[in-house]
Amino acid sequence: MKFQIPIGPQHPALKEPIGLRITVEGEIIRDADLRLGYNHRGIEKLAESKTWVQNIYLTERICGICSHSHTTCYVQGVEKLMELQPPKRGLYIRTLVAELERIHSHLLWLGVAGHEAGFDSFFMYIWRDREIVMDILEIISGNRVHYGINTIGGVRRDLDALQVKRTLDSLDTLRKRSEYYKHLGTNEPSFVARLARVGYLSREEAISLCAVGPTLRASGVPMDVRKDDPYAVYDEVPFEVCTADTCDVLGRTVVRIKELFQSYNIIEYLLKNLPAGEIAVKAPRRARPGEMVSRYEAPRGENIHYIKSNGTDKPERLKVRAPTLGNYAATIKMLKNGFIADVPLIFAAIDPCICCAERAAAIVNARTGEEKIVPMDILRQTSQRTSPNKDEKREAEWPL
Amino acid sequence: MLTKLTRWSRLKSPWILHLNTGACNACDIEVVAALTPRFDLERFGVLLKATPRHADVIICTGPATRQMKDRLIRIYEQTPDPKFVIAVGACAMSGCVYRGAYNVIGGIDQVIPVDVYVPGCPVRPDAVIDGVVKLLNKL
Amino acid sequence: MNDQFLIEKAKERLKDKVLSLTNPAPRRIFLGVSVENLLEAVNWLKKDMGFTHLSTISGVDLGQSFEILYHFANNACSLTIRTEIPRETPQLPSICELTPGAVLYERELQDMFGIAVQNIPDSRPLLLPDGWPAGNYPLRKDWKYERPPEVIPGGKK
Secondary structure, three states, rough: OOOEEOOOOOOOOOOOOOOEEEEEOOOOOEEEEOOOOOOOOHHHHHOOOOOOHHHHHHHHHHOOOOOHHHHHHHHHHHHHHHOOOOOHHHHHHHHHHHHHHHHHHHHHHHHHHHHHHOOHHHHHHHHHHHHHHHHHHHHOOOOOOOOOEEEEEEEHHHHHHHHHHHHHHHHHHHHHHHHHHHHHHHHHHHHHEEEEEEEEOHHHHHHHHHOOOHHHHHHOOOOOOOOOOOOOOOOOOOOOOOOOOOOOHHHHHHHHHHHHHHHHHHHHHHHHHHOOOOOOOOOOOOOOEEEEEEEEEEEEEEEEEEEEOOOOOOOOEEEEEEEHHHHHHHHHHHOOOOOOOHHHHHHHHOOOOHHHOOOOHHHHEEOOEEEEEOOHHHHHHHHHHHHHHHHOOOOOOOOO | OOOHHHHHHHHHOOOOEEEEEOOOOOHHHHHHHOOHHHHHHHHHHEEEEEOOOOOOOEEEEEEEEEOOOOHHHHHHHOOOOEEEEEEEEEHHHHOOOOOOOEEEEHHHHOEEEEEEEEEEOOOOOHHHHHHHHHHHOOO | OOOOHHHHHHHHHHHHHHOOEEEEEEEEEEEEEEHHHHHHHHHHHHHHHOOOEEEEEHHHHEEOOOEEEEEEEOOOOOEEEEEEOOOOOOOOEOOOOOOOOHHHHHHHHHHOOOOOOOOOOOOOOOOOOOOOEEEEEOOOOOOOOOOOOOOOOOOOO
């Protein structure tokens, strides 16, 4: 006997509106369906009526957490179209802000994962340390989110010696605290038991469903745009692609923690080898007709922009595919044959940024067809109650 | 006497519901950051609730998209009286950069009545605290 | 495997089915085929060349026709296949048997441009709201949106 549960647009688990309908049989999910469109704002149509520079501020506001990734991807594409080469110092500063954004996004995700698993002190400690990164970003760019540091041809603000010193000092604090969180996140028995074997996605499925980012890398596939298609200064900076092979939420946590440490090393390298010089070149007002594809490794996965120009000062077509949309098909696969109690965790594990992807769960009783809205809070409490006995329940078929 | 007591208890513990109607998430992260140890909002008695039926204050971010319009009205009606709405961010006030898009109606004051506007893109957590305190002073 | 190698392999395998082949920047190749040869080109890319990852599918309104671009990627290069379909009869074969992850992007094409994708496993609208009037395809160039005047509560009317 199957029930269908709608998880409706307002729910406290994810801070964004999506509609999720899951068909359940007892506690086990048989099918899932996503209703997108609550966050669709029609940005691609708006972008055709704004100039190249105005579009930087529009693409920045596609997402608040990965705003620099959308701006950089767009600006890189336009620079290739206009055949501009930004100076080295500008590229170093751009990469520095990109890695700082990766750190703040992964720390945000770790806190949210702790909150979903019921580990609220973890969440509060990590977000306290995330404020260190936000302070550095504010010193460099002037704002905590939506930095506005990119312009066509380079960056807008320069770094001076005091900012460099302050960043390097905070790196030491962050490194020490991240070691503590790594130890806690991977050795605490109840936390690990909550995450292990949840949301399994095998290697072949991940490749055929075109998953991106840590979701793909936790299934053992070493695909990272920074290594495959290097942009900015990633061909000079030494770093490694982090993978795990447990294919579940625990693997994704491990991949993100490893990436945190790689980012600390990259930032140290960038600051120690910062070249002197200009930070931007002057960009023409119009672009020649042509098209370009631009890819970027955002904290959540591969971000791709397709830009086409027709010779005027406005783009002809701007197409954005954000990383979370690439992970949707994989999410539906992961939700099948899982438990209702795991829904918040599986969904949080792909690090959803629904505002990027588009532009409440309803439980539908398949027997009678009636709908009942279940708040996500109650789902989370249920999940915390059932987790200690998780292993036995996974094998049992509920006799309904 | 009883009204003074109820008024005092409402002032000392406003429970909030955080609603996102199609925003870019920056304001939401800043609202959640306002609850973390650095900019603690819980010292004013504020608790983050999951359902509109328990809440006194709705903190709303994001421009009102067409798809969310009916849901927004339904959630507003599900909140028991006396209720207040805080519109956080430039998107919730007038639509920010998305004015003119086909799926965006404008700010949320086109759909539900708003009491306090907090400007910024995105808002700083300090501004959110300021907005909540100003609302409490109005009561 | 670099750009030159891929270009030669494409010419050798697909011969005269290739309508255009450009290389505007390092690691970016644009390959043009007609709609009938689309599935064969995608099959060759996946099986022989190892391009298993589909990044996205873009649609562009060119006035008299629609241009559809399939962006594939692997460890060395990003190759885009482009086809054109006429505006009066916008129909496209689905590549979901070869790449199951393409279903969401094809649904988006259906919503935004009004293109009918044949054999798609799931053809519900993806992004547009529930009460959207049928026949309005937002990303077509001739579809304009007029914003109704807004009422400012408490302000001047």
